[in-house]
Each structure stands twice: as structure tokens, then as C-alpha cells.
Amino acid sequence: MALAELQPVNRDSTAAIIAEQLRAAIMNGSLPPGTQLGEVDLAAKFQVSRGPLREAMQRLVQEGLLRSERHRGLFVIDLEPADVFDIYTTRNAIEQAAATLIMRGGRAEQAAGALEEVLAEMRAAVRRGDPHAASDADSRFHEVLVAASGSRRLTRMARTLLTETGMCIAALQRTYEVPDAQVAEHTGIVDAIRGGRESLLLKLIDSHMEDGIRRLLPGYSLHGPGPEPSEPPSSAGAADAPARPARPRTRRRSAARKPAG
Amino acid sequence: MALAELQPVNRDSTAAIIAEQLRAAIMNGSLPPGTQLGEVDLAAKFQVSRGPLREAMQRLVQEGLLRSERHRGLFVIDLEPADVFDIYTTRNAIEQAAATLIMRGGRAEQAAGALEEVLAEMRAAVRRGDPHAASDADSRFHEVLVAASGSRRLTRMARTLLTETGMCIAALQRTYEVPDAQVAEHTGIVDAIRGGRESLLLKLIDSHMEDGIRRLLPGYSLHGPGPEPSEPPSSAGAADAPARPARPRTRRRSAARKPAG
DNA sequence: GATCGTATTATTGTCAACAATCCGAGGGTC
DNA sequence: GACCCTCGGATTGTTGACAATAATACGATC
Incomplete structure (x- = not known):
């Protein structure tokens, strides 16, 4: 056979595709830090059910891009x-x-x-x-x-x-x-x-x-002591430990605005 | 208030708990490399539905511990x-x-x-x-x-x-x-x-x-050239790209054996 | 007037059923 | 005998509905 370089036809899973789109939206600022990701809105925008969407969001939680609060929702992490x-x-x-x-x-x-x-x-x-x-x-x-x-x-x-x-x-x-x-x-x-x-x-x-x-961060340096984290990571370091004691949160800061481009 | 160090009551999400257990099972060899993670079996063992279980598994996929093949299943990664x-x-x-x-x-x-x-x-x-x-x-x-x-x-x-x-x-x-x-x-x-x-x-x-x-790996060194990967990661580096062209796979090598301890 | 308790509503968490896909076995044909 | 097609079983992918929880609004009480 002459043609030797043919790639497998396997498509990515739906969760992977959605995760990639969300990642891009978070990266370019369409989903600024702190925004809550409402499941129904996003599912509608992606035209999928909530199942695959939740799977995609769990990926981003593991990645550390989203923060999960039980029965409250998923939020884009804040950057201090x-x-x-x-x-x-x-x-x-x-x-x-x-x-x-x-x-x-x-x-x-x-x-x-x-x-x-x-x-x-x-x-x-x-x-x-x-x-x-x-x-x-x-x-x-x-x-x-x-x-x-x-x-x-x-x-x-x-x-x-x-x-x-x-x-x-x-x-x-x-x-x-x-x-x-x-x-x-x-x-x-x-x-x-x-x-x-x-x-x-x-x-x-x-x-x-x-x-x-x-x-x-004008004034900071990589090799200096570095800024003190306001909440030091627990020694166990759970991936999504919501260590935010009390947060006077508005219920929804900004709905997903342009996730699917 | 005298007592200042009281931790929030927030429990981890179910997906996080399941993911942690799966992680432990993979780490200690209960789920050896290559094993397929059947959803119904695992869900039954954890006594949850397939929904939360799938969310947990998507976390491990993102983490790189599981490999996803569309319509075929999720497998513990092989270690070469x-x-x-x-x-x-x-x-x-x-x-x-x-x-x-x-x-x-x-x-x-x-x-x-x-x-x-x-x-x-x-x-x-x-x-x-x-x-x-x-x-x-x-x-x-x-x-x-x-x-x-x-x-x-x-x-x-x-x-x-x-x-x-x-x-x-x-x-x-x-x-x-x-x-x-x-x-x-x-x-x-x-x-x-x-x-x-x-x-x-x-x-x-x-x-x-x-x-x-x-x-x-007797004979190898960190500072040597290192072993050639049999499949070099694509430049895009998809997290779960199943770049395994043809695998003479047995349908199920070993069911989940002891995931929940 | 401020605070506490209660009802409402919206959201998340979970589930069971349906649809789509793939693997393997069996039978038929050349 | 080797190859192809078809069928059956099993598994994954997806969906919509139901249950549980938390935030808000409203009213009662001190």
C-alpha cells in the first residue's frame, strides 16, 4: 500500500467538543471569571441535552478552570x-x-x-x-x-x-x-x-x-516571595474544594454570552 | 467570635467522590491498565446511576488516566x-x-x-x-x-x-x-x-x-535521550484523542473488580 | 424598623428509558 | 475453504422527567 499515513476516523466525544468550546470561551474572556454557567442556557446554546454538557463541565472542573459549588452551580474561577x-x-x-x-x-x-x-x-x-x-x-x-x-x-x-x-x-x-x-x-x-x-x-x-x-502584575517578580494566597490550598488539595466560607454572591452575574461562537 | 477556624460544610460533589475512588483503584492496581470500565457494572457497585458515574469518568479522561473510544467505552490507559x-x-x-x-x-x-x-x-x-x-x-x-x-x-x-x-x-x-x-x-x-x-x-x-x-526501567535514565514514544503526541494534543489505529481488542479484559473498596 | 419564619421559584442532582452504534456469531455464496 | 452479508446481543450516547436543594420575596412578630 502506497498511502501509509491515514488517520483514524474517530471523532472526539461530544463532551470533549463542548469542553473545548467552553475552554476557548473562557480563554478569550467571553466567560469572565466568576460567571455562573447555567446548565439549561448552555445546553440550549450547544443544542444538546444537559447530560453531555455536564460531562464537559466536569472536565473543566478537573482541569481547574471551573469551580463547583454543590446545589449552587458551576462558576468560572476567580483570578487573584x-x-x-x-x-x-x-x-x-x-x-x-x-x-x-x-x-x-x-x-x-x-x-x-x-x-x-x-x-x-x-x-x-x-x-x-x-x-x-x-x-x-x-x-x-x-x-x-x-x-x-x-x-x-x-x-x-x-x-x-x-x-x-x-x-x-x-x-x-x-x-x-x-x-x-x-x-x-x-x-x-x-x-x-x-x-x-x-x-x-x-x-x-x-x-x-x-x-x-x-x-x-507590575511590581511582582517570579523569583520574589510571591503574593500570599488569600486561601492557601489544603494539603489534600481537592480539585474542586469550595473553600470559600461565605460569599455574598449575586445569583447570576452574567449568563453565558457567546460560547459557541 | 473566639472560634475562627470552622470549615465550610460543603460536601464534594458525587462525581468528585466517585472520581477519587476510581483514582485510588487505578493507582493501587485494582483497575490495571487496559481494563474497560463498563458503566452499568460500575454504577451498580457505586450504587448510583450512570449519570454521575459518567461525569466522574470524564474527569479522569481529562486527567489523562482514562482513554475514551467513542461508542466503545472507557479504558484505563496503557503504560509503555x-x-x-x-x-x-x-x-x-x-x-x-x-x-x-x-x-x-x-x-x-x-x-x-x-x-x-x-x-x-x-x-x-x-x-x-x-x-x-x-x-x-x-x-x-x-x-x-x-x-x-x-x-x-x-x-x-x-x-x-x-x-x-x-x-x-x-x-x-x-x-x-x-x-x-x-x-x-x-x-x-x-x-x-x-x-x-x-x-x-x-x-x-x-x-x-x-x-x-x-x-x-533498568537501563533508562532521565537525562538520556529517552525512549521513543510509539505514538508521538499530535501537535494539537487532544486530551483524549484515541490515536490507536487498530487494536485487536478483546471486548472486555476485566470487569471493575474492587473500585469501592 | 429590624429580624425571623415561611412559601415560592429557579436551579442543580439524579434517574430510568430510548436511540445509536459496535462486536461477534451464524449462514450463505463463490 | 474463504469471504461476505445479515442478524442478535450488548454497550454506549442521549434525552426528558422527577426529586432535592438553595436563594429570593413576602409576611408576621417583637
Whole structure:
């Protein structure tokens, strides 16, 4: 047989599709932090029953993007300064690990090639003044970087963290102008990969994350003591422990507005 | 009010409880890799309907512990050598990041105290020749270590990785005798934390992981090129993409045997 | 006037039944 | 004998309805 590369026809499950759409909506700010996800509304918008929708939402709860309160509903997580710090700290760890795998696993050339494609899109978007596309390319750059490590687990974690990064940017109303300096930083990362400069690469990623957190939380640093979390995670660390003692919550802050695009 | 520390009464959702039980069953080998999770059987064992059970399973799919094949069922993931490598590589990254946070965030004393409690249990278990308890303590040690970082995200990831570590040990039929050397390694980690020796701590964690992977995959190393994954993760990296082209599968390898203990 | 108790209403949690799909067995045909 | 088609059984996917719970509004009481 000549044609050897044919992919299986398996479609994703309905829950996976819905989860992906919700993830995108959370990432781009259509579902801002704190919003309650009413099941009937969302089910109607997705034109499915509540069953598959609930399954999809349970995925996001496990992912840490939604917070579940029994008999009360599911809410998009709130992002406090401690969370922004946490997100960038964790991203730093994940991407540095991925970078190490790339350099020591002989994947540098392949990774650099894939990254340069994204980089070209980023440059084009910046040149034509399209911040949305530039931001997309930025996100994709880091996703491709981690994926190039070949680590399934790092890749999955990175995806969640990128969603949360998008939440931060959207929540803090930064238009996220991608300046030339930002493009230069990414270019430097690719160059370091191609040049085989491992320790330089790790430093570049570190300072890139440092820049990211400084842009969102002026005055904070990745390597400082970090902001005290208002609610320290329990040692058991239940995925959806609703450790919010009393919340003067309005019953519904904002219904799902544009989940299915 | 004098009493200030009263925890909220909120119970976890049913899906969370079931997911936790399934996770434990997967970790300790009651549900070995490849087993299909029949919905009706499991629902009967948990004495709930299929609805909440499916929600719980979707959580584990998102977590990467289960693999979903449309209209075919949910299966415990298979663990190939590449996965063992991936698990330990990722654990290394997570725990090193946690260790850095502990040292730089002024949490060393607190962390060392919590870890020594677990360490005492581990020593006692080894002394009385209880490998099960010793293995439990080992797992808990690392969970507490990461939790002490205060990072919610690192903690959540670590928990999944510890479940998978348990799978590896159970799958490879290692009785997981925790030798004195193993206890000594953990002790060294606590000492490094208490002594404020950050770079030593990172080295100790690294070699601890190295030992772990060598125990499971003799001949492999964390820092070598690593085993080639038989199926490289797609660049998109769908969480449950069933990229297994053709599988001469028996319809049901083993029904759920002891999920609820 | 403020607080407590009660009824209402909307939402979530759960369930059992229906529909769609897949696997395997059996029989027929070449 | 090998291959194809068809049928039966079983499992998953989805749905709509019912039960349980919590938030709100209203009225009674001190």
C-alpha cells in the first residue's frame, strides 16, 4: 500500500467538543471569571441535552478552570494576584522542562522549524496591527514549544495554563499589544534552540515569564516571595474544594454570552 | 467570635467522590491498565446511576488516566516505557519547581515539619515490614512536598502524576520494597530543606527521580535521550484523542473488580 | 424598623428509558 | 475453504422527567 499515513476516523466525544468550546470561551474572556454557567442556557446554546454538557463541565472542573459549588452551580474561577503568580510560576517550570527535553532529546531542529512557522505568523500579525492574531500566535508558540518536547503530560498541562494565561490577559483588560520586543524575545528563544545553547534557552524562558508577570502584575517578580494566597490550598488539595466560607454572591452575574461562537 | 477556624460544610460533589475512588483503584492496581470500565457494572457497585458515574469518568479522561473510544467505552490507559519516562520527567519538573518555591518563599520550616511527620510514618512502616504502608507514605511524602509550595496548580498536577506512578509500580509487579536507602533519600531531602541548601535540594530530587525510573526501567535514565514514544503526541494534543489505529481488542479484559473498596 | 419564619421559584442532582452504534456469531455464496 | 452479508446481543450516547436543594420575596412578630 502506497498511502501509509491515514488517520483514524474517530471523532472526539461530544463532551470533549463542548469542553473545548467552553475552554476557548473562557480563554478569550467571553466567560469572565466568576460567571455562573447555567446548565439549561448552555445546553440550549450547544443544542444538546444537559447530560453531555455536564460531562464537559466536569472536565473543566478537573482541569481547574471551573469551580463547583454543590446545589449552587458551576462558576468560572476567580483570578487573584496569587493565581497569576502561580500560573506563571508553573508555566515557567513546564516550559523549562520542555526546553530541556527538546535540547537533550535531539528535537532542536524539528522544534525550531515548527516554532519559526508560528513566529512568522506572529510577525505578520504585528506588522499589520492585528493584536488578536498576534496574541493567538503568542499562545500557539508556547503550545508548540511544549508539544515539541514530545511529553504528553507537559503538553496537557501547558494547554490548561495557556487557557488561564488568556483569562488573565482578558480579565485585566490588557489589549495585549504585542510589541516588537515581545517578538524579539520569541525569536531569541528559537535562536537559542537552533544554536544548541541550552542554558541560555532556560534563561530566556525565565525572563520571558518574568516579563509576562510584570506586565500583568507590575511590581511582582517570579523569583520574589510571591503574593500570599488569600486561601492557601489544603494539603489534600481537592480539585474542586469550595473553600470559600461565605460569599455574598449575586445569583447570576452574567449568563453565558457567546460560547459557541 | 473566639472560634475562627470552622470549615465550610460543603460536601464534594458525587462525581468528585466517585472520581477519587476510581483514582485510588487505578493507582493501587485494582483497575490495571487496559481494563474497560463498563458503566452499568460500575454504577451498580457505586450504587448510583450512570449519570454521575459518567461525569466522574470524564474527569479522569481529562486527567489523562482514562482513554475514551467513542461508542466503545472507557479504558484505563496503557503504560509503555515512554510513559514511565514521561511521568518521571514531569514529576521531576514539578517537584523541583515546588522545591524552589518552598526555599524562596520562606516555607522551608513549615515544609520540613510536615514532611518529617510523613517520614516518621515511612520509617515506622519500613521497620515493621509493611510495604503497603511504606509505599503510601512515600507517595504522601511527595504530595506533601508539592503541597507545601503553596501552588494549587503544581499540587493538582502532582496528584495525577502520583496516581500514575502508583500505576507503574503496580503494573510492573514490583513489590516496591522500600529499602533503607529509599528512606535515606527522603531524609536527605528534608535535611536539605531545613538547611536551606537549595541547589543541593534540587540535585537530591533529581537523583531521587533518577533512582525511581531506574528501578522501573533498568537501563533508562532521565537525562538520556529517552525512549521513543510509539505514538508521538499530535501537535494539537487532544486530551483524549484515541490515536490507536487498530487494536485487536478483546471486548472486555476485566470487569471493575474492587473500585469501592 | 429590624429580624425571623415561611412559601415560592429557579436551579442543580439524579434517574430510568430510548436511540445509536459496535462486536461477534451464524449462514450463505463463490 | 474463504469471504461476505445479515442478524442478535450488548454497550454506549442521549434525552426528558422527577426529586432535592438553595436563594429570593413576602409576611408576621417583637
